[in-house]
Amino acid sequence: MLDYDAEARDYDASRGGEPRARVAAAAVERLLPVGARVVLDVACGTGIVTARLLRPGRTVLGADRSPGMLRLAARRLPGAVLCADAAQLPLRAGSVDAVLLVWLLHLLPDAAPVLAEARRVLRPGGVLVTTADKNDAYFTAPSDLAEATAALRRRHAPRATDAADLLTARATALGLRPVGETSFPGLGQGRSPRAWREAAERGRLPWCREPAELAATVRALAALPDQDAPRPDPRYRLLAFRG
Template identity: 35%
Template sequence: MSSALTRVAYAYDRLRAYPPEVAGRIATAMGSALQVRGEEPMLLELGVGTGRIALPLIARGYRYIALDVNPAMLEVLRQKAAGVMRKVRLLQADARAIPLPEESVHGVIVVHLWHLLPDWPKALAEALRVLKPGGVLLEGWDQVEAEPECRLQERWRALVEAEGVEVERGRHRRRLAEVEEALKRLGLKPKTRQVVAWREERTLREALEALQDRLYSFTQAVPEEVHAQVMPRLWAWAEGEFGGLDQSFRVEKSFYLRTSRLG
């Protein structure tokens, strides 16, 4: 496993984590949506990452299959869940080819994944294939508003595009709409609700580190050499524009959950 993958996994775990009370609210909403009777629920999460969704559910005793294609993400999760691994299975695999039998889980969790997969219909078909009758697809996403961070991201985009590389923004939101339409065509009735809203404080340095480590999907299609060229310019611009990089700003966040039940 490369040191770069490991470094990014730890950066993701630190910079994209939910506050404990928020993670608990999300876990409660997902658990309530299962509606399983007569047997112990089994959950599968696609693109589990380092476990920000998984760990509160694992701690509540759910049987859990944590799938991710990235071994470094799974290793961080394994370390964090070391004391509660009895009911957890870590599965390094591609969400577009889930190595599980049909109708084997009660819930499939997908948070911030669809937009990372160009051939997302394969992953959606696989998610529905492994769901038991009456099982539920649980899709989650964040909505974030933070003006200073938006300025940093837009400046990064402008610097990249000045190097002749186009940056695609908004794919996540568009993909959520495409998946919803696909679910409706299959006869399902997806229902969306806001689970929790909260505020966080973040420093400009942390926002720059998130860009530096390419934790956002819109950064990942940019060639590494271009990204490496523009980041020193972005750091310099931010220091000149904002002053000290350790000053904090407020981030308004909310988490949405979309549920689609089979049968």
């Protein structure tokens, strides 16, 4: 996983900034229970999405384990941030109306402890909202880049910890039932073949861990036309489960 303390300063600008936060928060809001009064954003990062969920009569809390990210979140959510691991939240059982996990589960070796903790703090009837299939988001729209890397991704990508079917099975086992789904665009986040090659070479792509996989990916990307033209923006999935 990235060092988010080191990443904090550039995080917002490099992840789509306010335009991404606006569409992400609007998508989350569509899945929140009507009248949600206490909303907990777990792995809130800099709070750029979290703060957009503030409404009159609603308490919005942010939790994250990176002090560097939380320092920025505290400016947006004064007095409402918690430094905590997502699998061990300092909150009472059944105390929140909604738990959000935006861009967290794909980073973890196992989503199960975090889902169980989210379930614990949710009140009966509360809603868990989570992103799913994050690493596939760049390839859902048809493009030459998606096509050129499809076989490599299918063959070499490890099973994602935030795969929608896996999350649905785990949530169901915890007594949560699927109640909705939406998505939001990663505005301006579409990447060019050259940018993908650089990401592969920096070891950022899960399907390029071995030298042969890396070489095959770099070859496939280098063969594409318009090396510096960004391909379609990613589209991020959000799933909702009710307790």
